Amino acid sequence: MLILTLLITRFLRFFIxxxxxxxxxxxxxxxxxxxxxxxxxxPGIAPSLGTLLISGTNGKxxxxxxxxxxxxxxxxxxxTNSSGANLTxxxxxxxLQGTPIFSKRRADYAVLEVDEFSLxxxxxxxxxxxVVLLNLSRDQLDRYGETDLILSRWxxxxxxxxxxxxxxxxxxxxxxNMFFPAGAEILDVESISExxxxxxxxxxxxxxxxxxxxxxxxxxxxxxxEIINSGGVNFHLFLAKNPASLTTNLKVFExxxxxxxxxxxxxxxxxxxxxxxxxxxxxxxxxIFSACKDKEIYVSGGxxxxxxxxxxxxxxxxxxxxxxxxxxxxMLDFRNMLVGRKIL
Amino acid sequence: MSxxxxxxxxxxxxxxxxxxxxxxxxxxxxxxxxxxxxxLLIDKGKLTSHNRLSEINLLFMGGGPDSSQKSIYGDFLExxxxxxxxxxxxxxxxxxxxGSYQLMGDYYRASDGEELKGLGIFKAHTIHFGKNKPxxxxxxxxxxxGKISSDPVFKNVNFLEDRxxxxxNHGGRTYLDPGxxxxxxxTYGHGNNSEDGSEGIILGNCIGTxxxxxxxxxxxxxxxxxxxKALNVQELPKLNDGFITASYAASKKLR
Numbered sequence: 102m103l104i105l106t107l108l109i110t111r112f113l114r115f116f117i118x119x120x121x122x123x124x125x126x127x128x129x130x131x132x133x134x135x136x137x138x139x140x141x142x143x144p145g146i147a148p149s150l151g152t153l154l155i156s157g158t159n160g161k162x163x164x165x166x167x168x169x170x171x172x173x174x175x176x177x178x179x180x181t182n183s184s185g186a187n188l189t190x191x192x193x194x195x196x197l198q199g200t201p202i203f204s205k206r207r208a209d210y211a212v213l214e215v216d217e218f219s220l221x222x223x224x225x226x227x228x229x230x231x232v233v234l235l236n237l238s239r240d241q242l243d244r245y246g247e248t249d250l251i252l253s254r255w256x257x258x259x260x261x262x263x264x265x266x267x268x269x270x271x272x273x274x275x276x277x278n279m280f281f282p283a284g285a286e287i288l289d290v291e292s293i294s295e296x297x298x299x300x301x302x303x304x305x306x307x308x309x310x311x312x313x314x315x316x317x318x319x320x321x322x323x324x325x326x327e328i329i330n331s332g333g334v335n336f337h338l339f340l341a342k343n344p345a346s347l348t349t350n351l352k353v354f355e356x357x358x359x360x361x362x363x364x365x366x367x368x369x370x371x372x373x374x375x376x377x378x379x380x381x382x383x384x385x386x387x388x389i390f391s392a393c394k395d396k397e398i399y400v401s402g403g404x405x406x407x408x409x410x411x412x413x414x415x416x417x418x419x420x421x422x423x424x425x426x427x428x429x430x431x432m433l434d435f436r437n438m439l440v441g442r443k444i445l
Numbered sequence: 446m447s448x449x450x451x452x453x454x455x456x457x458x459x460x461x462x463x464x465x466x467x468x469x470x471x472x473x474x475x476x477x478x479x480x481x482x483x484x485l486l487i488d489k490g491k492l493t494s495h496n497r498l499s500e501i502n503l504l505f506m507g508g509g510p511d512s513s514q515k516s517i518y519g520d521f522l523e524x525x526x527x528x529x530x531x532x533x534x535x536x537x538x539x540x541x542x543x544g545s546y547q548l549m550g551d552y553y554r555a556s557d558g559e560e561l562k563g564l565g566i567f568k569a570h571t572i573h574f575g576k577n578k579p580x581x582x583x584x585x586x587x588x589x590x591g592k593i594s595s596d597p598v599f600k601n602v603n604f605l606e607d608r609x610x611x612x613x614n615h616g617g618r619t620y621l622d623p624g625x626x627x628x629x630x631x632t633y634g635h636g637n638n639s640e641d642g643s644e645g646i647i648l649g650n651c652i653g654t655x656x657x658x659x660x661x662x663x664x665x666x667x668x669x670x671x672x673x674k675a676l677n678v679q680e681l682p683k684l685n686d687g688f689i690t691a692s693y694a695a696s697k698k699l700r
Contacts, residue, residue, distance in 0.1 A: 249512050370699075376583065377612045379657045382466025406692035410662060413688050414466075414473050421687065426695070 103145040106137045107202050110194075126186035130193030141189070141226035146196045148180065148208040152227065154215045156255075157235025159346050161187065161214040164233060169212045177209040187216045192223060217251050221258035229262060234269040234276065238345045248275075256280055337361070342375060344383035351384070351392040363397040368408035378404050386415035393417040400424045447676055448481040452501035454525070454545070455509075456486050458517045462614065464507030464542050466659035470668050471503065477684045480676070489520040492528055503675040504532060504651075508544025518561065521548060526564050532651075533566050538675040539651035542660065546645065546653035547571045547617055556616075567646050567653050568622035569637075578618065578639075584699040585613045585634030585656065587644045590627055593670065601680040602669040608632070609664045610696035611656030619655075621646060628652050650674050663696060665689050 110129035117123055133140050140146060155165045162185050169181040180199035182191045192213050199208030215223055217237065224232070234255070237248050256279050259267065266286040269276045281287055329336045341347035354364065370376050389412065398419045400409045405426040409419055453468050468484055475482035485501060492498060508514070529549070533539065547553050549567040554560050556575025563570075587609055593599050594607040609629060618638035621627060627637070628645030636644035636655065645654035654660060661668040669681050 249510050377462065377614060377657065379463035379466070379612055379659055382463030382469065382659050382662060383460065386469060404695075406688055406695050407663075409688040410692045411466075414469060414662065416473075419688075424688070 102137050103140070103143050103200075104202070106133045106140060107197060107200060109133075109136060110197050111202060114194075114198075126182065126194055127188070127190045128194070129197055130186075130190035130195075133193050133197060134190060139226075140193055141196075141223065144228070146193075146200045147228060148196075148199055148211045150177070150209045151230030152211040152213065153231045153233065154213055154220065154223065154229055155233045155235065156215045156217055156220045157233075158217065158238045158343060160235045164235060165212055165214040168233075172210050172212065178206060179210045179212055180208040181212045182214060185214070187214045188219050189223065192219075218254075221254045224258040224262045224264075229264050231266045231268065232259070232264050234267060236270060236273060236345075237275065238343050252279070259285075344380050347381070347384050348388055351388050354392040355388075358395075361396070363399060364393060365399040365401065366408050366412065367402035368400075368404040369402045370404050378407050381408065381411045389415040390417060398423060401426065447502075448483065449475050449672060449675055450497065450500045450502055451482065451484045452487055452498070452504040453484050454487050454504065454506035455489070455517050455521075457488060458513040459507040459509040459544060461507065461509045461513075462543070462612075462657040463659045463662075464657065467507070467540065467542070467661040467668075468505055470659065470661040470665075471505075471672060474665070474668055474672060474684065478682045480672070487525075489517060490524065492524060498528060501532070502537060503671060504529075504537065504539035505542075506540075506545035507542045508546075514544050514548070518548070522562065522564065529564060530566055533649055536649045537651070538671055540660075540671060541567075541651065541653045542657065543615060543655055546655065547615075547619065549653055550619065550646075551622075553617060567648060568625040569619050569646055569653070570622075571617040571619045573617040580614070580616045581618070581635035581639055581655070582614045583612070583634055584610075584696070585631065585636065585644070586610050586697065587629035587631045587634075587636060587656075589629050589667075590647070592626055592647050593628075596670075598673050598679060599666075599670045602673050603666040604683070604686070605664075605666045605690070605693055608697075609656065609660070609667060610693060610699075611658040611660050611663050613655045614657065615655050619646075628654050658696075663693065665693070 110133050113132055114129045117128060137143075153168065155161050155168065165181060169179050172179045178199075180195050182195040186192075186194060192215065195213060196211055199211060201207045220232075223229075237251060252275055260280065260282050262282065264282065264285050266288060267281060268288045268290060270290040271277055329338065339350045339353075341350050354361070368378060368381065370378050393412065393415075394417075398412065398417055400412065400419060400423065402408060403426070405424060409424050412419055449471070451468055451471060456465070456468075472482050472484065485495065485497060487495060509517075541549050546567070548561075548563050550563045550569040550571055551565050551567075552560050552563050553571045554573065556573045588594075589599075589607050589609060613634055613636075618640075620638055620641075621643055626647050627643035628647045629636075629643075631642050631644045636642060645652060645656070647653075656663075658664070661671070665684075665686055673679070673681055
């Protein structure tokens with residue numbers, strides 16, 4: 102069954118690539134799950150040394166990229182779902198990539214970011230060596246109900262699993278009260294000294310994530326503090342999807358006030374963004390005001406006017422002509438818009 | 446003009462889905478009109494520590510995740526009930542969003558059958574059907590019922606229309622007792638229970654609702670209505686609401 106699934110999905114992936122239909126990050130896995138629903142439990146797709154899962158609200162993509170980088174530099178063959186395809190189909194796609202067919206070498210490790218809500222079902226199905234739990238904050242609650250529910254599901258699935266270690270940050274109250282499997286080693290991020298860290302990543306989340314790995318050279322993941330140069334202008338991209346990450350970003354802007362001239366806010370409400378945009382009011386208005394003060398402010402996105410109103414209530418001045426609707430939520434369009442728009 | 450004193454219940458524990466923004470909006474809309482406005486935070490503990498309770502003319506309470514609601518539940522029922530009962534029945538102005546709207550009713554029956562007693566001030570009860578019925582999530586719109594829309598004060602401050610827009614996200618479904626008056630009639634979305642078209646409740650000048658957004662950021666006419674009622678004035682000076690009007694218009698098309 103596995104061989105058949107592998108053959109079919111390799112074929113599909115080949116066609117997706119050939120015709121430029123996408124990156125092949127989710128469809129092969131989607132099809133594989135249709136043909137062989139139990140594929141995640143099949144030892145045939147497991148990497149030889151183990152699977153590491155990274156989950157939480159903020160920092161999954163960055164941490165996964167860092168961990169992948171570290172293992173690769175140590176000479177391991179590592180597979181990952183770097184495109185952010187973090188639901189079951191994305192995981193299966195990545196694992197299939199690392200599975201040998203004919204003569205290719207089997208991957209040593211799989212480093213996979215997993216959506217918060219998918220983590221329990223993944224843990225139930227596959228053998229996992231280690232789990233990194235980053236943090237849990239109010240994000241996309243409209244999609245998932247409440248954080249309490251996610252925590253209790255994490256706890257339950259970890260208890261049932263036989264992971265050998267869990268990395269987490271005990272400065273979060275909710276982790277302190279969690280019950281973990283007896284056989285697993287629990288590593289607290291807080292116990293790593295700041296002195297060990299050198300990477301120049303700007304926000305608090307990043308620092309905590311670096312602590313997970315304690316490494317020094319690394320390039321930021323897409324949309325997470327990434328810098329793009331176009332026409333002699335540097336565009337710095339930040340992604341915020343909840344009050345915690347927006348606040349962190351705004352504080353970075355305030356600290357580095359002299360390094361930029363304009364700010365463009367893009368607010369969207371597509372399913373990956375979270376349909377509910379109420380959370381923008383959970384950010385302290387004084388933090389918004391200080392970050393925006395004396396800068397040229399632009400606003401866009403599917404929920405452009407909600408963002409404009411929010412900034413307006415925080416007493417941020419926005420020239421009317423700097424407000425325009427309709428930007429697709431996908432990051433590529435975000436990038437195109439920044440490049441195509443005269444900001445400076 | 447007199448002063449707006451907003452009583453904000455359990456700010457620390459209940460501030461899910463941006464409901465904090467409601468108080469920010471009220472404050473900003475007073476500030477824009479040079480109306481004096483102050484926020485009095487009321488947290489867990491004895492009410493006797495507050496000596497200005499009687500001066501509060503606008504009361505606000507939001508909702509929170511289950512764990513936070515459990516943490517304030519005992520205090521809400523034991524310490525705050527007499528004050529709230531007196532506040533609502535004396536005709537003062539208040540806004541209770543989501544979780545607090547549910548707790549102001551008779552009871553909340555969880556999906557496992559366990560019943561949490563409410564304050565019994567709002568004549569309504571809430572049932573969580575667990576997996577049998579889906580969560581009520583999404584953009585929502587409703588038309589205000591006559592109690593507000595025919596109020597001359599609302600007509601004076603309303604520069605939009607008789608409708609409100611917002612976002613709802615609740616597992617529990619609320620059913621009003623016969624005779625209880627809904628706050629609005631749903632035109633898009635679920636409202637109280639996704640069955641009878643009702644949304645929220647209005648009792649005297651206190652409103653219970655499932656609308657987030659936050660509701661007052663999305664619906665400035667409602668914010669102004671609450672301010673005018675609380676201050677007992679017939680009208681308010683106009684504000685420059687360009688973006689807000691555009692946001693309201695755009696929200697009417699959301700799916």
